[in-house]
Amino acid sequence: xxxxKPALLLLPGLLCDETVWRAQVDRxxxxxxxxxxxxxxxxxxxxxxxxxxxxxxxxxxLAGHSMGARVALEVVRMASERVERIAILDTGVHDVxxxxxxxxxxxxxxxxxxxxxxxxxxxxxxxxxxxxxGDETFMKPLRExxxxxxxxxxxxxxxxxxxxxxxxxxxxxxxxPVLIGVxxxxxxxxIDQHEDIQAxxxxxxxxxxxxxxxxxxxCEAPESVNAALAEWFSEPVGTSRD
Numbered sequence: 001x002x003x004x005k006p007a008l009l010l011l012p013g014l015l016c017d018e019t020v021w022r023a024q025v026d027r028x029x030x031x032x033x034x035x036x037x038x039x040x041x042x043x044x045x046x047x048x049x050x051x052x053x054x055x056x057x058x059x060x061x062l063a064g065h066s067m068g069a070r071v072a073l074e075v076v077r078m079a080s081e082r083v084e085r086i087a088i089l090d091t092g093v094h095d096v097x098x099x100x101x102x103x104x105x106x107x108x109x110x111x112x113x114x115x116x117x118x119x120x121x122x123x124x125x126x127x128x129x130x131x132x133x134g135d136e137t138f139m140k141p142l143r144e145x146x147x148x149x150x151x152x153x154x155x156x157x158x159x160x161x162x163x164x165x166x167x168x169x170x171x172x173x174x175x176x177p178v179l180i181g182v183x184x185x186x187x188x189x190x191i192d193q194h195e196d197i198q199a200x201x202x203x204x205x206x207x208x209x210x211x212x213x214x215x216x217x218x219c220e221a222p223e224s225v226n227a228a229l230a231e232w233f234s235e236p237v238g239t240s241r242d
Contacts, residue, residue, distance in 0.1 A: 006084070007057045008032040008233065011048075011075075012039075013066025013090075014157050015123075019145040020065060023222030024229060032233070033057070039071075043156035045164045049074035056082070061233060063087035063179075065218055066189065067161060073170030080173040084237045087179035087229060090186050090215050092193040093167040093200060104158045111151040119154065120146040127215040129185050142216065171200055178205030179232040183213030183220060206232070 008028055010021040018025060018036040025034050037055040039048045048071045061084045064072030069091035076083050111119040120143050125133045132138050178201060182194040191209060198207050208228045213221035 005031065005033045006233075007060035008034050009052060009056050009060050009062045009075075010034060010036045011052060011062070011064035011068030011071050012036060013064075013068045014161065015146050015149050015154060016065065016068070017145055017148075019141050020216060020219050022141075022219065024063075024218055024226060027222075027226045028229070028233070032061075035060075039157070041153065041156055043159045045070055045074050045160050046078075048160065049078055053079055053082070058082060059084055061085045061087075063089065063229065064091070065089045066091055066215065067157065070161075070164055070167065073167050074165060075170075076173045077165075077170040080175065083176060085177040085179075085232060085235060086174060087181065087232055088197065089179075089181040089225070090183060090189045090217050091197075092189050093171065093197050094193070095166070096162055096164070101162055104162060108151070108155050108158050111154050116147045116149060116151065116154075119151075126187055129183070129212055129214040129220055131212070132214070132220060138219075142219070168200075171197075174201065174204075176237070177232055177235040179228055180205050180207045181210060181217065181225065181228055182207075183210045183215060183217035185213060186215045186217070188215045 010024055012020055021036055028034050035055055037052045039051055042048045042051060052075050059082055062072050069088035072086055072088060076086060107123060124142060124146055180194050180197050182191055194207055198205050210217045210221040210224045218225050
């Protein structure tokens with residue numbers, strides 16, 4: 001009888017779903033039970049982490065993108081003994097910035113007053129590499145993903161981000177292999193935020209920069225992201241980079 005596949009949880013970011021992780025689902029499904037949770041109407045990072053844990057087996061590897069990386073750190077804080085390894089991509093661990101509330105709430109107002117199409121037109125293009133913004137084949141699935149959501153759903157996730165918990169306890173709880181990844185041209189979560197994460201981990205973790213990619217690196221640079229995740233996923237359980 002063959003051994004059960006290891007489990008890999010892929011946590012999506014703001015307004016995202018499996019669409020962003022499609023290349024990773026395709027790559028890792030032959031070797032892992034890949035799970036992409038749906039946060040539903042959750043309006044807190046902690047509730048999103050609880051949903052992720054309810055969808056996960058007893059032990060699993062964990063990768064989070066953008067807001068999903070913050071959810072991943074909360075998962076580690078809540079249940080570090082269940083997490084075999086963690087990858088955090090295109091994200092940050094800082095507290096709410098002074099101008100952040102106003103910027104985010106203006107987008108919520110746009111969605112409520114003009115609809116998800118208007119929000120998508122304003123929010124999505126800066127999230128990807130400039131060279132991809134006019135690529136209809138690339139952009140269409142991402143636009144459809146955003147427009148499948150609703151203003152209420154968006155507002156709930158923005159509330160979760162604006163009331164996000166301190167990431168310090170989640171970082172401190174990490175004892176397993178860590179991958180820190182970011183697109184070279186990520187304008188929303190730039191490289192220095194990821195250097196800060198590595199520093200806050202005491203230099204532990206491997207920082208990988210994905211060339212020719214913005215904030216949506218998993219789908220902008222799928223081969224590079226898959227290569228980094230494959231190396232990370234192959235590391236023996238119980239190892240770290242201390």
